[in-house]
Amino acid sequence: MNRTLTIVMAALCLAASAHAEKAAVSGAPTRLSATEVRAQCRDEARTQGLKGEDRVASVDACYAKALPERAATLKCRRDGKAKGLAGTDLRDFTKQCRANVA
Numbered sequence: 001m002n003r004t005l006t007i008v009m010a011a012l013c014l015a016a017s018a019h020a021e022k023a024a025v026s027g028a029p030t031r032l033s034a035t036e037v038r039a040q041c042r043d044e045a046r047t048q049g050l051k052g053e054d055r056v057a058s059v060d061a062c063y064a065k066a067l068p069e070r071a072a073t074l075k076c077r078r079d080g081k082a083k084g085l086a087g088t089d090l091r092d093f094t095k096q097c098r099a100n101v102a
Contacts, residue, residue, distance in 0.1 A: 037066045072101045 032040070041062035045055045064071035076097030080090045 032066075034063075034067060034070055038063055041066070073098055076101065 038059065041059045044062060045058040048058065050058050060071070073094065076094045077090065079097060080093040083093070085093050
C-alpha cells in the first residue's frame with residue numbers, strides 16, 4: 001500500500017511538472033482545474049491517514065484554500081439544496097448567496 005501510494009504521488013508530481021512546463025512554454029498561467037485540485041487534496045488527506053468526516057473536512061478546507069471562489073459557490077449551492085431548492089430557484093439562490101459572500 002505504501003509503495004503504491006508513493007508511485008501515485010510520484011506520478012502526480014511528474015504530471016504536474018509536465019503541465020507546468022507546457023504552460024510555461026506556451027506562456028499560459030499554471031492554474032490547475034478544480035478536478036485536479038480536489039484530487040490533490042484527496043491525496044493529501046489520504047497521505048495523512050485521515051478517514052471519514054475528518055478526511056472530508058480536510059479535503060474541503062484544502063479545496064477552499066486553493067479555490068476560494070469555487071468553494072463559496074459550492075457552499076451556496078449545498079445550502080440551497082438543503083433548503084429543498086431546485087432548478088431556477090436553486091440557480092437564483094446560488095447567485096444571490098454568492099453576491100452576499102463577495
